[in-house]
Amino acid sequence: MNLPRTVSWVDGKLVLVDQRRLPDELAFIECDSVESVADAIKSMAVRGAPAIGVAAAFGLAIAAKSGKIEEVRKAADILKSTRPTAINLFWAIERVMRAVESSDDIARAAEEEAIRIMEEDIETNRRIGEIGSSLIEDGMRIMTICNAGSLATVYYGTALAPVYVAWEKGKKLEVIALETRPVLQGARITAFELIHAGIPVKLIVDGAAGYVMKNIGVDLVLVGADRILSDGTVYNKIGTYNLAVLAKRHKVPFYSVAPTSTFDLRSRREDVRIEQRPADEVTKIRGIKIAPEGVDVINPAFDETPPDLLTGIITEKGIIRRPFRRSIKKILGH
Ligand code: MRU
Numbered sequence: 001m002n003l004p005r006t007v008s009w010v011d012g013k014l015v016l017v018d019q020r021r022l023p024d025e026l027a028f029i030e031c032d033s034v035e036s037v038a039d040a041i042k043s044m045a046v047r048g049a050p051a052i053g054v055a056a057a058f059g060l061a062i063a064a065k066s067g068k069i070e071e072v073r074k075a076a077d078i079l080k081s082t083r084p085t086a087i088n089l090f091w092a093i094e095r096v097m098r099a100v101e102s103s104d105d106i107a108r109a110a111e112e113e114a115i116r117i118m119e120e121d122i123e124t125n126r127r128i129g130e131i132g133s134s135l136i137e138d139g140m141r142i143m144t145i146c147n148a149g150s151l152a153t154v155y156y157g158t159a160l161a162p163v164y165v166a167w168e169k170g171k172k173l174e175v176i177a178l179e180t181r182p183v184l185q186g187a188r189i190t191a192f193e194l195i196h197a198g199i200p201v202k203l204i205v206d207g208a209a210g211y212v213m214k215n216i217g218v219d220l221v222l223v224g225a226d227r228i229l230s231d232g233t234v235y236n237k238i239g240t241y242n243l244a245v246l247a248k249r250h251k252v253p254f255y256s257v258a259p260t261s262t263f264d265l266r267s268r269r270e271d272v273r274i275e276q277r278p279a280d281e282v283t284k285i286r287g288i289k290i291a292p293e294g295v296d297v298i299n300p301a302f303d304e305t306p307p308d309l310l311t312g313i314i315t316e317k318g319i320i321r322r323p324f325r326r327s328i329k330k331i332l333g334h
Pocket of ligand 1: 145148149152159223
C-alpha cells in the first residue's frame with residue numbers, strides 16, 4: 001500500500017487528502033483555521049469516523065495557538081456541530097479538551113495530544129488488520145460498503161485493514177465494493193484505494209448485493225462503524241443494515257470492524273442522532289440532476305444494525321463475539 005496519509009500535520013497546518021476530488025485526482029487541502037477544518041468535515045473533504053476525529057483534534061490544536069482556553073472551547077463547539085453520528089469526533093475532541101484543561105501550556109498540550117491521537121490511529125488499525133486477517137482464507141471474496149479503508153482513517157483503515165494485511169501475507173482475495181449512494185464512497189474511494197494497492201476489486205451497485213451473494217458467492221462481509229453501543233448495535237453508512245439482513249439470509253459471516261474509540265457505552269439507541277444530509281445528494285449525482293424538480297427526499301447518512309445480525313466486531317483488542325454486552329464490557333474494561 002503506498003497511499004499518502006489521509007491526515008497530516010505540517011508546520012502547524014492540517015493537510016488533508018481532498019476526498020471530494022477522488023477518484024479524478026489525489027489532491028490535498030491545507031487548513032489553518034478552525035472554520036476551514038469544520039468546513040472540510042462538513043463538506044466531506046475529510047470523512048470516515050477516525051479521520052474526522054483526528055482532523056477535529058488538529059482543529060483544536062489550531063485554536064490553541066491563541067493561548068486562550070475560551071477560544072479552544074469555542075472551537076470544540078464548532079467542531080462538534082459538524083457531523084452528529086460518528087462518536088470518534090466527540091471522543092477526539094474530549095481527549096484534546098482534557099489535555100488542554102489540565103495544562104498551563106495549552107498550545108503545546110493540544111498539539112501533542114492531537115499528534116498522539118493521529119499516531120495511535122495508525123498503530124490501532126495495523127493491529128486491527130493483524131487480528132482481522134486471521135478470518136481471511138486464501139481465495140475469499142469479501143464484500144464491503146462505503147469506505148472504511150485507509151482514506152477513512154489516517155492510514156490502513158478499519159474494515160479494509162484485514163484485507164491489506166491478508167494481501168501482504170500473500171493470501172489471494174477479491175473485494176466486492178458497493179458503490180454506496182448517495183455520495184459514492186465505495187465507487188470513488190474504496191475502488192480507488194484498492195486499485196492503488198493492486199488488490200482485485202469489483203464494483204457493484206448497492207442493489208446488486210443480494211444477487212452477488214446468491215449467484216456468485218461471498219465469503220465474508222466487513223463493514224466499518226461510526227458508533228457502537230454497549231449492546232453491540234452498530235451505526236454505519238446507510239445500507240449497512242440491508243447488507244446485514246442479506247448476509248444473515250445467505251449465511252455469510254458479517255463483521256463490523258472498528259477501533260475501541262468507536263464504542264459509545266453511554267448512549268442508548270434513542271440518544272443517537274442519525275445525520276440527515278442535503279436532498280441534492282440524492283436528486284443529483286456529482287452535480288447532474290437525475291430526479292424531477294421539487295421531489296421530496298429522505299437522505300439519512302447512516303443506519304442502525306442490531307447486534308443479532310452481527311457475527312462479531314473486530315477491534316484492536318480482539319474479536320468481540322456473543323454475548324455482545326458481556327464481551328464488550330470485558331474487552332473495554334468497564
Ligand atoms: O459519511 P462517511 O463517508 O463519513 O461515512 C463513513 C462510514 O460510514 C464508515 O464506514 C465509518 O465511518 C468507518 S470508517 C473507518
